[in-house]
Amino acid sequence: MLIRQIFRFFSGDFSPAIPTLCLMNLAVSQSDCYVSLWLPTASDEKFHTKTIKNCRNPVWNETFYFRIQRQVKNVLEITVSDDDIIHDDDHAIVLFDIAKIPLGERVFMTFPLNPQKTEELEAEFFLESIQDPPETIITNGAIVCREVACLEVYLDSRMKKRNFSENELTFTVRGSFEETQRISVGCDSCSPLLDPTFFHYAKYKQPSLDIVLAKKRRLPAFCACASRGARRSRVPLTIPLKLLPSEQEVVGEHRKFDLHFKLKKCQEDLDVRLGFDLCAQEQDFIHKRKKVVAAALKDILQLEEDLQDDEVPVIAIMTTGGGTRALTAMYAHLLSVQELNVLDCVSYITGLSGTTWTMSNLYEDPNWSQKDLKETLNDARKHVLKNKFLTCFAPNRLKYYLKELCQREQEGHQISFTDLWGLIIETMLHDKEEPHKLTDQQQALNQGQNPLPIYLSLNVKDKISDQDFREWVEFTPYEVGFLKYGAFIHAEDFGSEFFMGRLMKKIPESRICFLEGIWSSVFSLNLLDAWYISVHSEDFWHKWTQDKITDIDDETIFPARPNELDTRLVCPTDSFSEIFRDVATSRPAASEINNFLKGLQMNNNYLESKFSKWKDCELDTQPNHLTTSTDYLILIDTAFAFATSYPPLMRPERKVDVILHFNYSSGSQTGPLKEASKYFANQGIPFPTKVPDDQETPHLKECYIVGDKESPETPIVIFFPLVNDTFREYKAPGVKRSPAEMAEGDVDVANTRGPYYINNLSYSEEDFDKLVNLSYYNVQNNKDLILQALRTAVERKKRHKKEQPLRKYTQW
Numbered sequence: 009m010l011i012r013q014i015f016r017f018f019s020g021d022f023s024p025a026i027p028t029l030c031l032m033n034l035a036v037s038q039s040d041c042y043v044s045l046w047l048p049t050a051s052d053e054k055f056h057t058k059t060i061k062n063c064r065n066p067v068w069n070e071t072f073y074f075r076i077q078r079q080v081k082n083v084l085e086i087t088v089s090d091d092d093i094i095h096d097d098d099h100a101i102v103l104f105d106i107a108k109i110p111l112g113e114r115v116f117m118t119f120p121l122n123p124q125k126t127e128e129l130e131a132e133f134f135l136e137s138i139q140d141p142p143e144t145i146i147t148n149g150a151i152v153c154r155e156v157a158c159l160e161v162y163l164d165s166r167m168k169k170r171n172f173s174e175n176e177l178t179f180t181v182r183g184s185f186e187e188t189q190r191i192s193v194g195c196d197s198c199s200p201l202l203d204p205t206f207f208h209y210a211k212y213k214q215p216s217l218d219i220v221l222a223k224k225r226r227l228p229a230f231c232a233c234a235s236r237g238a239r240r241s242r243v244p245l246t247i248p249l250k251l252l253p254s255e256q257e258v259v260g261e262h263r264k265f266d267l268h269f270k271l272k273k274c275q276e277d278l279d280v281r282l283g284f285d286l287c288a289q290e291q292d293f294i295h296k297r298k299k300v301v302a303a304a305l306k307d308i309l310q311l312e313e314d315l316q317d318d319e320v321p322v323i324a325i326m327t328t329g330g331g332t333r334a335l336t337a338m339y340a341h342l343l344s345v346q347e348l349n350v351l352d353c354v355s356y357i358t359g360l361s362g363t364t365w366t367m368s369n370l371y372e373d374p375n376w377s378q379k380d381l382k383e384t385l386n387d388a389r390k391h392v393l394k395n396k397f398l399t400c401f402a403p404n405r406l407k408y409y410l411k412e413l414c415q416r417e418q419e420g421h422q423i424s425f426t427d428l429w430g431l432i433i434e435t436m437l438h439d440k441e442e443p444h445k446l447t448d449q450q451q452a453l454n455q456g457q458n459p460l461p462i463y464l465s466l467n468v469k470d471k472i473s474d475q476d477f478r479e480w481v482e483f484t485p486y487e488v489g490f491l492k493y494g495a496f497i498h499a500e501d502f503g504s505e506f507f508m509g510r511l512m513k514k515i516p517e518s519r520i521c522f523l524e525g526i527w528s529s530v531f532s533l534n535l536l537d538a539w540y541i542s543v544h545s546e547d548f549w550h551k552w553t554q555d556k557i558t559d560i561d562d563e564t565i566f567p568a569r570p571n572e573l574d575t576r577l578v579c580p581t582d583s584f585s586e587i588f589r590d591v592a593t594s595r596p597a598a599s600e601i602n603n604f605l606k607g608l609q610m611n612n613n614y615l616e617s618k619f620s621k622w623k624d625c626e627l628d629t630q631p632n633h634l635t636t637s638t639d640y641l642i643l644i645d646t647a648f649a650f651a652t653s654y655p656p657l658m659r660p661e662r663k664v665d666v667i668l669h670f671n672y673s674s675g676s677q678t679g680p681l682k683e684a685s686k687y688f689a690n691q692g693i694p695f696p697t698k699v700p701d702d703q704e705t706p707h708l709k710e711c712y713i714v715g716d717k718e719s720p721e722t723p724i725v726i727f728f729p730l731v732n733d734t735f736r737e738y739k740a741p742g743v744k745r746s747p748a749e750m751a752e753g754d755v756d757v758a759n760t761r762g763p764y765y766i767n768n769l770s771y772s773e774e775d776f777d778k779l780v781n782l783s784y785y786n787v788q789n790n791k792d793l794i795l796q797a798l799r800t801a802v803e804r805k806k807r808h809k810k811e812q813p814l815r816k817y818t819q820w
Contacts, residue, residue: 039062039063039064039090039091040059040060040061040062040090040091041059041060041063041066041088041089041090041091042056042057042058042059042060042089042090042091043056043057043068043086043087043088043089044056044057044086044087044089045072045084045085045086045087046084046085046087046632047074047076047082047083047084047085047106048632048637049076049077049080049081049082049083049213049609049632050074050075050076050077050082050213050214051074051075051183051213051214052182052183052213052215053182053214055072057070058070059091073214074214075138075212075213075214076106077143077145077152077154077212077609078107078612079145079147079152079611079612080152080154080609080610080611080612081105081107081573081609081610081611081612081614081631082105082106082107082612083103083104083105083106083573083630083631083632084103084104084105084106085101085102085103085104085632086101086102086104086119086129086131087099087100087101087102088100088101088102088121088129099579099580100121100122100127100129100577100578100579101577101578101579101580102119102121102129102560102575102576102577102578103573103575103576103577103578103630104119104131104575105572105573105574105575106133106135107571107572107573107612108566108572108575109133109134109135110135111135111136111137112135112136112137113134113135114132114133114134115132115133115134115565116130116131116132116133117130117131117132117133117562117565118130118131118562119131119560119575119577120560120577121577122577122579123556123558123579143155143211143212144276146278146282146509147282147611148282148283148284148494148495148611148617149494149611149613149614149616149617149618149619150492150493150494150610150611150614150617150618150619151282151493151494151495151605151608151609151610151611151614151636152608152609152610152611153278153280153282153508153509153608154210154211154212154213154508154609155210155211155212155273155274156208156209156210156211156274156507156508156510157208157209157210157211157249157254157271157272157273157274158206158207158208158271158272158273158274159181159206159207159208159209159217159249159252159269159270159271159272160204160205160206160268160269160270160271160272161179161191161204161205161206161207161217161267161268161269162204162205162267162268163177163191163205163266163267163268164266164267164268176190176191176192176221177190177191177192177219177220177221178190178218178219178220178221179191179205179207179217179218179219180217180218180220181207181209181215181216181217181218181249182215182216182218183209183210183213183215184207184208184209184215185207185208185209185505185507185508185512185607186205186206186207186208189205189207191205208274208507208508208510208512209249210508210607214248214250215248215249215250216246216247216248216249217246217247217249218245218246219245219246219247219267220245247269249271252269252271253271254271254272254273255270255271255272255273256270256271257269257270258270274508274510275510278509278510279497279498279501279506279509279510279511280495280496280497280506280509280510280604280605280608281487281489281495281496281497282494282495282509283494283496284494284618284659284661285661286661286662287486287487287496289450289486289487290460290484290486290487293453293456293460294322294355294460295317295456296455296456297355297456297459297460298317298320298355298456299456300352300456300457301320301321301323301352301353301354301355302314302315302317302319302320303352304349304350304352304353305320305321305353305798305802307349308348308349308350308353308795308798309795309798309799309802311802315802316809318805318809319802319805319806319809320805321665321666321798321801321802321804321805322355322356322662322663322664322665322666323353323354323355323356323664323665323666323667323668323798323801324354324355324356324357324358324459324657324664324666324667324668325342325345325354325356325357325358325459325667325668325670326358326652326653326654326657326667326668326669326670327357327358327359327360327363327653327670327672328360328361328363328647328651328652328653328670328671328672328673328680329360329361329362329363329528329645329646329647329651329672329673330361330362330363330647330672330673330674330766331361331362331528331766331767331768331769332362332392332764332768332769332770332771333362333672333674333730333757333764333766333779334361334362334363334366334672335362335363335365335366335388335392336388336392336771336776336779336780336783337670337672337730337779337780337783338359338363338366338367338670338672339366339381339384339385339388339780340385340779340780340781340782340783340784341670341728341783341784341787342366342370342381343381343382343385343784344783344784344785344786344787344788345668345787346377346381347788348787348788348791348794350794350798351377351459352377353798354459354668355459355460356459356460356461356462356656356657356662356664357459357460357461357462358461358462358463358464358653358654358656358657359461359462359463359464359527359653360463360464360465360527360528360645360646360647360652360653361527361528361645361646361647362528362672363653363672364463364523364524364527364528365433365437365524365528366388367461367463368444368520368523368524369384369388369437370384371448371449371452371458371461371485372442372444372448373452374451374452374454374457374458375452375457375458376452376458377457377458377459378457378458385780388437389776389780391436391437391438392770392771392776393770393771393772393773393776394770395770396436396769396770399435399436400432400435400436405435408431408441409428409431409432412431413427413428413431416518416522419515419516420505420513420515421503421515421518421522422599422600422601422602422640424598424599424600426522426525426526426529426598426599427522427525427599428525429525429528429529430521430522430523430524430525430526431521431522431525433521433524433525433528434519434521434524436769442519442520442521443519444519444520445500445517445518445519445520446483446485446499446500446502446517446518446520446523447485447498447499447500447517448485448520449461449485450485450486452485453485460484460485461484461485462482462483462484462653462656462657463482463483463484463523463527464480464481464482464483464527464646464653464655464656465480465481465482465483465526465527465643465644465645465646466478466479466480466481466643466644466645466646466648466649466650467479467480467481467490467635467641467642467643468598468642468643468644468649469627469638469642470598470642472627474644474648474649475649476625476626476627477625477626477627478624478625478649478650479491479492479493479622479635480492480622480646480655480656481641481643482655482656483499483502483523483527484499485499486498486499487499488501488502488604490605490635491622491655491656491659492619492621492622492623493605493619493635493636494617494618494619495604495605495608497604499517500517501514501517501604502517502518502601502604503515503517503518503601503602504602504604505602506602506603506604506605506606506607507606507607508606508607508608509607509608515602525599526599526601526643526644527645527646528645529598529599529643529644529645556578556579557576557577557578557579557626558576558577558579559574559575559576560575560576560577561574561575562575570615570616571612571613571615571616573615573629573631574629598642598643598644599642599643599644600640600641600642601640601641601642601643602639602640602641603635603638603639603640603641605635605636606636606638606639607636608636609631609636610631610634610636614631615628615629621660621691621692621693622655622691624687624690624691647673650683650684650687651673651679651680651683652669652680652681652683652684654667654684654688654695657723658688658693658695658723660693664723665723665724665801665804665805666723666724666725666726666797666798666801667723667724667725667726668726668728668794669681669725669726669727669728670728670730671727671728671729671730672730674760674764674765674766675760676702676703677702677708677729677730677731678699678700678701678702678703678708678729679702681699681700681714681725681727682699682701685697685699694718694719694721694722694723695715695722695723696714696715696718696722696723696724696725697718698714698717698718699712699714699725699727700712700714700727700729702729707733708729708731708733709731709733710728710729710731710733710734710735710786710789710790711726711727711728711786711789711790711793711794712726712727712729713725713726713727713793713796713797714727716797716800720804720807720808724797724800724801726793726794726797728786728787728790730757730783731757731758731786732753732755732756732757732758732782733786734789735753735755735781735782735785735786735789736750736753736754737750737753738753738785738789739752739753739781739785740785740788741785741788741789741791752778752781754778755778755779755781755782757779757782763775764779
C-alpha cells in the first residue's frame, strides 16, 4: 500500500498549522480507504478525508488547517482505515511530532504502515508563521495552561410558551467545559431575559458554537458570522467563535427570539498550583517542625550545642501495605518509637493501603504524638477483635451505607464500589460516623507538633495494566497532586470539577473514610494486574493485549533532538485480542475522580523538565494519551504495583536524610526494599543500592542500616523487616524468657496462610497481642542502631554545611 499525504503547517508567535492531505495507492486488496487526522492540542475535532471506494491506489487532495501553539507538544495522529474492513491488520496509526518541521520549509515524508514496509504513506508538511496577538501561557516546564475564554449566551424570547412550547435550542462548543447545553425557547412572559448560559473553552483551539433547534423551524442568521438560510431540525448553525468581538455584546435577531452573545476573558489566576516546589504551608510547617526535631535530637544524641536549622536532618517514617497486619503493627512501632523519644525527631510519615487506616485514626487528635499511644493502641485492639461481618453488614449499617451513597451522589461525586468499601472501613474501625476530613488534619500541624502525614495512591488507566501506566498521587492535609506533572490542588478541592487549571464546580470535601476506600482499594485490580502479582510476568498477556509500536523515524531527514519525540507506527490488536484485552484489563470496581488536570496540555519540552524524574512507562512518550487528556482519574491501592510509600519522600524538594522503613507486606520481607532500590536507580534518584536480600540470607535480622556508606545525597534507611528473630527467646531487650513464657514468643509472621494473612480482618486477642509485642520489641531491641543512624545524619549535615563555603569559593 502506498498512500501519499501532504501536510501544510503555519507557525508564528502563536504557530498555526495546516495539514494538506493527499493519499495515493492502497494495495493488497480492493478497499474503501480513508484517513483521519487528530491533533487534540489544536482542535477538539477529528478530521476525516473522503472515502475512496474500491481503489488500490486512492488519491486525496484535501487541505486541513490547524492553529498550533509552539510551546505545547503537538503530536499529530494519522490513522489509515478501511470503511468495510475485515482484517484489523489494515489499520495503522502514525504518531508524528510537529516540532520536527522546520519553520517555512516544505517537508516530504514517507511513513511505512507495516513492519514489512509493503504499504506506505507519503506526506508533505509545511509550517508557516502567522501574526496574531501572543497567547497568555502559564507553564511549569512540564504542563501548560493556555488562555481560556468564556462565552455568555442569553436567550430573549418574544413568543408565548403556549405558542412555542415544544422547541428547544441546543448549544454545543466542542472541547469546552460545559460541552452541550439546552435552553427552552418558550417562556411564560413576553420577553424575559433568561439567566445566561456559559461556555468555558481554550481560546485558540478553533472553537465553534453549534446551534440546533429541536423542531423544524427556520433558524436565524446571527451577525456577519453565519450565513442566512433555512435550517431544519438537527441541522446546526455554526458560529466560529474567533469572529465574535471580545468584551462586546452581539445580538442575533429573529422574529421569535433574540440571542445575545458576549465573549469575555476568563480569570487569569489558576486554582491548580503548577510547580514542583513544596507549597507555602508545608514549608512553614517544616520551619516549625525543625525546632521540635532539633530539641529532640539534642536530647537523645546528648549533643553539647543546639542544632542550627541547616544542621537538622529531615527524618521520615515510611510504611508499607498489609491490611490489618499493617494497621496493628504500625501502632506498636509508633508506640515503641515514641518511648525511645525518636518520634519527635520525625518530620514525615508516609503510608499506603492498611497503614493509611492507622494514620487517619491518629490524626483525628491534633496532639496525638504528644500523648501516650498505649490508649490509642487499646482502642484499635477493640476494633480489630470485633466480628467484622456482623458489625459491617447489620441491617442498620446497610441502611446507613445507602443513605450516605445517595447523599454523596447528590453532592456530585462519582459513585463506585470504592465508596462502599470506605464506609465499611469506617464501620470496622469506629463505633459511629466519623465526620473528619483530610483538611481537618491541618490542626495537627499548625504548631509543628506532629509529623506531616502523606498518603499515597496510584493513578492508572482502564484497559491498561498498572505496570504499563501508573502515576504517583500524594495526599497531604494541605494539597493533593501529581509528583510527575508538578500539579497540585487544595486538599478540600479534591473531587471537584476543574478545567484548564480553573475550579469550575465546587463539590463538598469527602469525609476521610471515602479517601481510605481509595487508598486501600483492594477491589480495583484487573486480571492483568492480578497475574503480574502472582507470577511477576506479563509476557503472555502482553502478547495478546498490547498494540505493536514501531519506531519509523528517518534520521536522514530529521536528526534526533532531545525535545522531539520519535515518529512511531502503532498497529492496533485484532478483534479477538481487543476482546481479550477488554476482559483482562477492565477495572469494574475502580474509583473515578474528576480530573483536576483536565484541559491542560504537555509542554513542548516536557521530557526535559522535572517530569522526566518520574517518567517510567510507555505512555509518557504519547502526550495525547496522558492524564491531561482524560475526564477522570482512576485511583487504586499503590501496594498492587509498588509495595512501599517511598515516592513522596524521594521528591528532591523534601530533602529527606533518614528513613525508618517499617515493612508489613507478606512474602519476601526484603522484596519491597529491593524493588524501591531498583526503581529509583532507574529514575536516577539517589537511594541505597546495597540492600539485604532474603533470597541470599533466609534468616533476616530485626534491623539493617543501608545507605550510610554511600554518597551524601543518598538517604540513610533504617530497615525493619517484620520478622521474629530474638523475640523468640527474649521478652524485652536483654531479658530472657522463662520456659513458661516461651509460647508468647512463638509468633508466626512469615506464614502467608497464618493468622496474619492479608485478607484476615479480625484477630483473636492472643494473635493481636503477639503481633503488637513483637513489633514493639523489634524497635526497642535496636535502639542503638537507630541512634547510630541519626548521629550519622547529623554529622553529614554539619559536614555539608562546612563544605558549602569552600565550594562557593572554588567556583568563584
